[in-house]
Amino acid sequence: MKAYNFLAFDLGATSGRSVLLTLQDGKFEMREITRFPNAVMELHGKYYWDIFALYKSLKQGLCTCAKENIPIDSIGIDTWGVDFAYIGKGGSILGLPRAYRDPYTHGMEEAYFKKVARKEVYERTGIQIMNFNSLFQLYAAKQEEYEPLENAEEILFMPDALSYMLTGKRICEYTDASTSQILNPVTKQFETRLLEAAGVSPSLLRDVVMPGTYIGELTDAIAQETGIGKVPVIAVTGHDTAAAVVAxxxxxxxxxxxxxxxxxxxxxxxxxxxxxxxxxxxxxxxxxxxxxxxxxxxxxxxxxxxxxxxxxxxxxxxxxxxxxxxxxxxxxxxxxxxxxxxxxxxxxxxxxxxxxxxxxxxxxxxxxxxxxxxxxxxxxxxxxxxxxxxxxxxxxxxxxxxxxxxxxxxxxxxxxxxxxxxxxxxxxxxxxxEATAIGNGLVQARSAGIVTSRWEMRQLVVNSxxxxxxxxxxxxxxxxxxxxxxxxxxxxxxx
The missing domain is CATH 3.30.420.40 (ATPase, nucleotide binding domain)
Known part of the structure; x- marks a missing residue:
């Protein structure tokens, strides 16, 4: 059987990694290619993620694979949930994404519940009430008259924002979107009532796609800069816990x-x-x-x-x-x-x-x-x-x-x-x-047609x-x- 190489970018709240999962003959091996720091950045009382530093780190992982002549079959990205980037009308990223530990959401859930009752929010989304959920972040940003929100055409959750930086293509992956407290888990569509009550246009969010969806290839500029070529990027289980549960x-x-x-x-x-x-x-x-x-x-x-x-x-x-x-x-x-x-x-x-x-x-x-x-x-x-x-x-x-x-x-x-x-x-x-990186890589393997179900993926984990x-x-x-x-x-x- 051919050896397949899947590159998993696995980003957590304190560090990130690029991990190579090589699958052959019903088993896989893993190798960490690069590791890089990630941390909340404070500036004038607000807390952000440095998405541009993360983007640079992803490119360094690609460069390392190219230098070592590792042929990559596809790339996937998983991150933490709830946080997102604002995208302007011309496609620019409007500032750094706010971090879920930013205190601007303190008390916002209770203020929001004066517009939509707590129980109704839960019944529509099934999501644990936490003040930093995306719904309350958007409500807090609206109360602040936060400039990136005021000028945004769209928001992209963190794994989708990073895949957009790599490919120029925008998607909204299901597992990460599901953490937002905006998505209905039965219909798998966003609840427009909840967004409108927050004073936010539902047009900021696009329809979700399921894990395994092809996003696009690396842009010409990145393919050339890194030397890795036109590698496809797959929407994996973009939320890191969803990726871990796969494994x-x-x-x-x-x-x-x-x-x-x-x-x-x-x-x-x-x-x-x-x-x-x-x-x-x-x-x-x-x-x-x-x-x-x-x-x-x-x-x-x-x-x-x-x-x-x-x-x-x-x-x-x-x-x-x-x-x-x-x-x-x-x-x-x-x-x-x-x-x-x-x-x-x-x-x-x-x-x-x-x-x-x-x-x-x-x-x-x-x-x-x-x-x-x-x-x-x-x-x-x-x-x-x-x-x-x-x-x-x-x-x-x-x-x-x-x-x-x-x-x-x-x-x-x-x-x-x-x-x-x-x-x-x-x-x-x-x-x-290494469950998160494994799950990331196995969803890429499923997208490639090597496995057909989550149970086959889990059997690979048992074998390996x-x-x-x-x-x-x-x-x-x-x-x-x-x-x-x-x-x-x-x-x-x-x-």
Whole structure:
């Protein structure tokens, strides 16, 4: 069988990569070609993504492939959700895209609900209410009289904006658009009423296309500049979690997944959206998946807490490897303090260490002292939060959940995987860690006709990537810990 080379551009909130997936004889191999930083940029109190730096980094990945004489069959791009670029009437990108951590959306959801009721917004979109969703970003921009919005002909979500920069062709990919809180998950069309209530023209958004759609070839200028030639660009599962779920190594549809990274996304894959009074009260979301499926999930603040602590430690001259951090977590005394990772105080604090310490003090708990104390607090709190969410999922899922697949970078954290198994009381299957890039590449393979379904894609993952299973331990201790956690973060007995 011919070897196929698919180039996956996988962009996260803190870094991006170009990854080569080579598929041959029913298996694939992966190789990281380039890695580059990505970060929110603050300017005059507003927060942006430097899309032009990202564009330059994508071209560098193409240049590297050309220099190494790697023939590329196609290219795909996945990113985080909700954020977008404004496109002017002449096709220019109007300024830098605003970042979802920009405080301009604070309180905007409640202001918007005076125009359209909260429950109606949920019933029309099935999306978890979060202040930074695209709908509320557009409403906030309208209230600001934000100049790029005032002059925009169209908006393009982040993966679509980057593919537009590479090809000159504009599309609106389904999975990323589904995170916006504007798309109806049943009709798969944008809700004009919601846009009009925000004071925004529905013409800003075009009809969605499904993952696997051909966008176009690289522009002549990029093909020549990079030396890579006229390579086709495919609309993959543009939202990174959708890409990661493609790569869940399961041949059984009755699974739950946890895509673990800066954010932790816990959910199930279903054929139809779940929009009920219970899902509304529990604030679950219905996002788009491969083959028109629904990713029924909840967003959980994940390794963001640890990432921000590490930045502070590094500034103080304490630089820890990931293995050292795991050892620190193992060495610290257990069950001394817990936090709710999704408390607004942890969204974007000036000091994460102070935010965690302040939360523990306010709730009458032990206040972390050593760096190891902070690590243990974060890992235990995440595991207990995962148990809280999976208990909700069990009530809403149309099937019995028997195991949890942990995918993404966090799947390499053996201590957190074991804590999670202990907390949820069921097996945790860890891997692949590169699920997002794998899913990106496999959707390109499906577009090329090499595989025909998501189950064939997942069988390729099973054939190619080893996993590790963690079984529950110390069940009674973790049940007692969860009872304490629940009182602290939900019943607020100390507040």
């Amino acid at each position: 869940v190594p399961s041949v059984d549809p009755e699974f739950a997944y946890l895509s673990s990274g800066t954010w932790s996304l816990m959910g199930i894959e279903v054929e139809e959206p779940i929009i009920t009074d219970e899902s509304y009260e529990m604030n679950f979301t219905n996002e788009g998946g491969i083959e028109g499926t629904t990713r029924f999930l909840k967003n959980i603040t994940g390794m963001w807490l640890l990432e921000q602590c590490r930045k502070e430690w590094e500034k103080a001259g304490r630089i820890y490897s990931y293995s050292q951090i795991v050892e620190m977590g193992e060495s610290a005394k257990p069950f001394r303090c817990f936090v709710n990772p999704d408390d607004p105080v942890f969204a974007n604090p000036s000091s994460m260490l102070k935010a965690i310490a302040g939360y523990c003090k306010t709730t009458g708990q032990f206040v972390p002292v050593t760096d190891a104390d902070f690590v243990r607090c974060i890992f235990e709190s995440l595991a207990l939060r995962y148990n809280e969410v999976i208990c909700m999922l069990k009530k809403l899922a149309p099937f019995t959940i028997k195991k949890l697949h942990v995918i993404g970078g966090g799947s390499r954290n053996k201590l957190l995987n074991q804590f999670t198994a202990n907390a949820i009381g069921m097996p945790v299957v860890a891997g692949p860690s 990537i080893p996993t590790e299973t963690f079984l529950p331990q110390a069940q009674e201790l973790w049940r007692e810990a969860y009872t304490r956690y629940d009182k602290i973060v939900n019943q607020q007995v100390y507040k």
